[in-house]
Amino acid sequence: MKRIYFDHSATTPVDKEVAAAALEYMTEKFGNASSIHGFGREARKAVDEAREKVAALIGATANEIFFTSGGTEGDNLAIKGVAFANRKKGNHIITSAIEHHAVLHTCEYLEKHGFTVTYLPVDEYGMVRIEDVKNAITDKTILITIMMANNEVGTIQPVKEIGRLAREKGIYFHTDAVQAVGNYPIDVQEMNIDLLAMSGHKFHAPKGIGALYIRRGVRVEALQHGGGHERNLRAGTENVPGIVGLGKAAEIAKQEMAKKVTYLGKLRDRIISEVMAKIPHVKLNGHPVERLPGNANFSFLFIEGESLLLNLDLKGIAASSGSACTSGSLDPSHVLLAMGLTHEVAHGSLRITLGRGNTAEEVDYFLEVLPEIIDRLRAMSPLFGESANTVVNNPCSECHMH
Amino acid sequence: MYTEKVMDHFTNPRNVGELKDASGIGEVGNAKCGDIMRIYLKVDDNDVITDVKFKTFGCGAAIATSSMVTEMVKGKKLAEALEISNQAVAEALGGLPPAKMHCSNLAADALHHAIKDYIDKKGK
Ligand SMILES: Cc1ncc(COP(=O)(O)O)c(C=O)c1O
Ligand code: FES
Numbered sequence: 001m002k003r004i005y006f007d008h009s010a011t012t013p014v015d016k017e018v019a020a021a022a023l024e025y026m027t028e029k030f031g032n033a034s035s036i037h038g039f040g041r042e043a044r045k046a047v048d049e050a051r052e053k054v055a056a057l058i059g060a061t062a063n064e065i066f067f068t069s070g071g072t073e074g075d076n077l078a079i080k081g082v083a084f085a086n087r088k089k090g091n092h093i094i095t096s097a098i099e100h101h102a103v104l105h106t107c108e109y110l111e112k113h114g115f116t117v118t119y120l121p122v123d124e125y126g127m128v129r130i131e132d133v134k135n136a137i138t139d140k141t142i143l144i145t146i147m148m149a150n151n152e153v154g155t156i157q158p159v160k161e162i163g164r165l166a167r168e169k170g171i172y173f174h175t176d177a178v179q180a181v182g183n184y185p186i187d188v189q190e191m192n193i194d195l196l197a198m199s200g201h202k203f204h205a206p207k208g209i210g211a212l213y214i215r216r217g218v219r220v221e222a223l224q225h226g227g228g229h230e231r232n233l234r235a236g237t238e239n240v241p242g243i244v245g246l247g248k249a250a251e252i253a254k255q256e257m258a259k260k261v262t263y264l265g266k267l268r269d270r271i272i273s274e275v276m277a278k279i280p281h282v283k284l285n286g287h288p289v290e291r292l293p294g295n296a297n298f299s300f301l302f303i304e305g306e307s308l309l310l311n312l313d314l315k316g317i318a319a320s321s322g323s324a325c326t327s328g329s330l331d332p333s334h335v336l337l338a339m340g341l342t343h344e345v346a347h348g349s350l351r352i353t354l355g356r357g358n359t360a361e362e363v364d365y366f367l368e369v370l371p372e373i374i375d376r377l378r379a380m381s382p383l384f385g386e387s388a389n390t391v392v393n394n395p396c397s398e399c400h401m402h
Numbered sequence: 403m404y405t406e407k408v409m410d411h412f413t414n415p416r417n418v419g420e421l422k423d424a425s426g427i428g429e430v431g432n433a434k435c436g437d438i439m440r441i442y443l444k445v446d447d448n449d450v451i452t453d454v455k456f457k458t459f460g461c462g463a464a465i466a467t468s469s470m471v472t473e474m475v476k477g478k479k480l481a482e483a484l485e486i487s488n489q490a491v492a493e494a495l496g497g498l499p500p501a502k503m504h505c506s507n508l509a510a511d512a513l514h515h516a517i518k519d520y521i522d523k524k525g526k
Contacts, residue, residue: 306461325461382457
């Protein structure tokens with residue numbers, strides 16, 4: 001059976017060129033970048049070059065890039081680092097209800113340590129309103145942290161406007177761009193961004209490597225202490241192979257950006273239009289236009305996401321869902337709930353995230369097998385068909401609302 | 403994550419559907435994750451379950467346990483059917499992942515509700 005990977009927001013395959021570049025710095029050029037001998041110098045040189053490439057991808061300069069272990073660490077360093085370094089100025093942070101847990105749980109942690117946090121709501125498309133940001137700012141606000149693109153529904157946030165607002169008020173602006181980097185053109189200057197977190201494994205570099213951009217002059221306190229690595233901001237021997245891989249992946253991402261955005265956008269648009277046309281009682285989650293090129297997210301009413309994923313998996317297709325039954329915590333996705341979806345509608349969600357390796361044939365195959373799976377599950381559902389009338393809270397009334 | 407038996411019942415669920423002239427119907431919702439299961443029973447004069455159908459809105463484990471419980475009760479006396487516990491259903495499936503044990507409550511509860519519904523109706 002052919003296997004089709006439609007879960008690129010979870011992780012991506014490492015590019016062969018990236019893997020080859022990283023491997024060289026494990027086996028041949030294995031030096032510690034802090035050593036003064038030749039082995040060390042060649043590692044240092046590679047780290048410096050990678051820093052240039054990562055900076056170039058987002059319009060930054062190399063000395064504004066700090067390597068981390070990934071998105072989670074970048075978000076922690078940005079948020080806690082700014083909070084601790086600027087607590088004399090204030091103790092208020094603004095974020096949104098749809099952030100990744102790397103941001104939300106970090107903010108919740110800070111609430112236990114004397115900070116107050118405003119969690120902004122989003123509209124039905126999963127977008128933060130500028131007005132809400134404006135209204136939330138107080139004279140104690142030191143940081144605004146809003147993601148660039150949402151990992152579940154793909155909605156792209158108005159970061160440029162939020163950044164402008166923050167800049168005007170002298171407030172730092174951090175953006176979790178883990179899903180956007182490599183999928184969406186970014187210029188930190190033009191977008192008024194002070195800090196930006198990225199993660200390698202979302203754009204064809206290995207897992208466990210990432211970077212935090214910190215605009216020159218922004219005050220951040222180190223969270224990890226030890227040697228003087230990363231200019232005293234992030235102690236620990238550099239993950240040279242990972243960093244080299246990240247640099248290579250950034251270089252490729254920059255070269256292929258325009259082509260990739262167009263290619264994925266086309267495949268995604270076909271998925272969205274066909275699914276909406278072929279399958280009744282379905283809702284598109286996320287913004288119709290302002291969304292990541294590879295993201296399609298639907299709610300199929302009357303069915304549950306895990307059984308949908310299992311059926312797709314039996315057909316060789318890998319996707320994901322925000323259903324309570326797949327969450328482990330038995331709560332549906334906080335993102336879908338924040339967008340106003342009921343539990344039942346969140347239950348039937350399916351996220352398809354495309355990557356550059358996907359083909360039109362794979363999309364065709366998915367569109368061919370999906371309707372019969374949905375039909376089969378609906379035939380089994382007590383919420384669907386004739387018998388649905390007897391059920392209180394019939395979510396059908398819901399589907400007419402959207 | 404699921405046993406072969408679970409996947410078998412998930413991919414080929416037994417006794418899916420409704421019974422128009424059911425002797426008893428039981429419906430339960432899972433407060434934990436919002437899932438719903440309905441079981442229809444046909445009971446003869448000797449209190450034997452002659453037919454059973456189910457409909458489920460839920461995860462793989464919920465569908466598999468529904469299917470399993472219908473297989474377990476078909477042809478059984480009501481008294482025997484009442485003794486089937488969620489534990490027994492889970493065991494018959496070769497076990498469920500710990501996070502999915504609550505799903506098996508659905509099946510046993512829906513069955514017990516259906517039997518109670520039959521008894522209530524008969525009593526009238
Ligand atoms: C939006 C967002 N932020 C942060 C992370 C965490 O990144 P990492 O897996 O590199 O720690 C993810 C990964 O799922 C993400 O999607
Ligand atoms: S029915 Fe929701 S987790 Fe099983």
